[in-house]
Amino acid sequence: MFDAILIDKDENGQTAKLTQLDENSLPEGDVTVRVAYSTLNYKDGLAITGKSPVVRKFPMVPGIDFSGVVEQSDHPDYRPGDKVVLNGWGVGETHWGGLAGMARVKGEWLVPLEPAFTLAQAMSIGTAGYTAMLCVMALERHGVTPESGPVLVTGAAGGVGSVATAVLSKLGYHVAAVTGRREETDYLTGLGAKEILDRAxxxxxxxxxAKERWAGAVDVAGGQVLANVCASLMYRGTVAACGLAAGMGLPATVAPFILRGVTLAGVDSVMCPREDRLEAWHRLARDLDPSILDGITESIALADVIPMAEKLLAGQVRGRVIVPIDETLG
Structure with a gap:
């Protein structure tokens, strides 16, 4: 038996609770992992609270991330004892995820733990940090360099924004950080941001x-925020868009795209090909200073995940939230 968060649904609506499950109840997969750490992401918050139809199959164990140790494997790439990480692939949505003591998944969804990181650090980075690196890689592919000009990061005090700010700053970019929480100014300047801008x-x-201000941008907001970011990009600037915290709409015009040659590069971390995942994790090992992770990470018990989901959606959480499941695994 192992502890897990379980989401279920009946005629009275959706519920989420901490419970115990049996290993025999795990879904199909060719690799069984003993989970060391999981995380609480924005998508997990939506799933647990039911505020968005994230969960498409019930009952469901949420948790779009986990790190852990392989316990049993029928996959040629993994053996018992291997340390692994999983991000995305629909876990926590259509396949049981990481907010549990054990997980059984397809081996092709896993990546080996980078030697530069511990299992805990891998989850301090998690899907948010891995997505941030995919955004940085997208900017680079479209020719945005530190010499191109300032780069904007929206939602900078959140998980994606924190890692994006830290990585871009380390790479030599002039980072302008956007936040709705002015009290996070010291936190963001500590990550390397050179300017702090009000989300308003x-x-x-x-x-x-609008006035040309940014050579590139990492946007987690969508909606009106993204529209305004696009309007203020420099000629041939690029915005890597990976979130919708401010809405799914895009109330923009085609003007920035056809008059300034602006690129809107969508970044998807869920179904991202394995080659890009491996590159992103290699880059994180090289371009992210692990010493910042303690400062951007809050650790909570599995029992506290459900109430914390509400705080996360309310924008009351800074950086990353990790959930230790079995810290003895390393």
């Missing part, structure tokens, strides 16, 4: 074409 500057409808 981007939240209201603006001009189809």
């Amino acid at each position: 500057e981007f939240s209201e409808p603006g001009k189809p074409l």
Whole structure:
């Protein structure tokens, strides 16, 4: 038996509870992993609270991330004792995820733990940090360099934004961090941000074409924020868009795209090909200073995940939230 968060649904609606499950109840997969750490992400918050139809199969164990140690494997790439990480692939949505003592998944969904990181550090990075690196890689592919000009990061005090700010700063970019929480100024400057901007500057409808300010941007907000970011990019600038915290709509015009040659690069971390995942984790091992992780990470018990989900959605959580499941695994 092992502890798990379990989401279920009946005629009275959706519920989430801490319970115990049997290993025999695990879904199909060719690798069984004893989970060391999981995380609480925005998508997990939506799943647990039921505020968005993230879960598409019930009952469901949430947790789109986990790190752990292989216990049993029928996959040629993994043997018992291997340390592994999983991000995305629909776990926590259509396949049981990481907020549990054990997980059984397809081996092709796993990546080996980078030697530079512990299992705990891998989850301090998690899907948020891995997504942030995919965004950095997207900017680089479209020619955005430190010499191109300032780079904007929206939602900078969140998980994606924190890692994006730290990585871009270490790579030599001038980072302007956008946040709705001015009390996080010291936190963001500590990560390397050179400017702190109020989210209110981007939240209201603006001009189809604004003053050219940013060579690139990492956006987690979507909605009106993304529209204003696109309108203020420099000629041939690029925004890597990976989130929808401010809405799924895009109330923009085509002006930035056809008059300034702006690129809107969508970044998906869930079904991202394995080759890109491996590159992102290699890059994180090289370009992210592990010493910052303690400062951007809050650790909570599995029993506290459900109430913390509400705080996360309310924007009351800084950086990353990790959930130790079995710290003895290393």
